[in-house]
Ligand SMILES: Nc1nc2c(ncn2[C@@H]2O[C@H](COP(=O)(O)OP(=O)(O)OP(=O)(O)O)[C@@H](O)[C@H]2O)c(=O)[nH]1
């Protein structure tokens with residue numbers, strides 16, 4: 001991986017402000033996945049590829065997430081001023097707290113995120129506004145992508161003003177690079193994009209990580 005200094009520093013922005021309704025009573029962000037809270041696993045996975053962390057969530061989630069991250073890399077919190085406005089609003093909140101030029105956004109429910117892909121996305125985004133993976137016959141992977149913080153935050157604000165909630169809306173306002181499936185596969189297995197929504201998916205992920213279901 002390339003050495004990172006000064007303006008080239010990179011933020012890992014973990015978006016975690018959802019209500020995990022498909023998951024059940026528990027907040028999936030802090031659910032113990034093979035012994036590690038899921039958000040902690042995401043942070044630990046991408047730590048080699050970033051210099052600092054910002055966590056976006058609701059105010060009421062902060063204590064449990066802080067506990068989950070205890071002993072790990074330092075992270076600052078970007079709390080949604082208005083909760084439940086969707087992931088794009090969370091991304092805007094988090095990017096406004098981002099001190100570096102670029103940030104990788106990763107959803108808290110992507111425990112198999114591949115740091116080598118994250119590193120590559122930062123390299124591909126250099127000089128542009130975003131680098132976003134897109135698999136064959138699939139939509140953009142907007143919640144595992146690198147963005148230039150300031151223009152993406154501004155584009156999110158404009159999209160929210162238009163009542164758009166899809167994360168591709170701000171993307172289409174930007175100068176973005178598409179990282180296609182062949183290119184993704186050079187750096188990562190496709191499980192990097194797996195997101196855990198239900199108990200069944202959580203149990204499956206647990207088993208693959210060698211934990212007890
Ligand atoms: N800040 C913020 N983040 C959100 C919001 N809704 C979803 N997210 C995050 O966006 C990512 C993907 O969302 P989902 O997988 O749908 O998560 P979720 O909304 O908690 O789960 P479901 O209720 O089952 O849809 C997760 O990291 C969520 O934490 C929101 O309203 N605000």
Ligand SMILES: [Mg+2]
Pocket residue numbers: 018
């Ligand atoms: Mg949702």
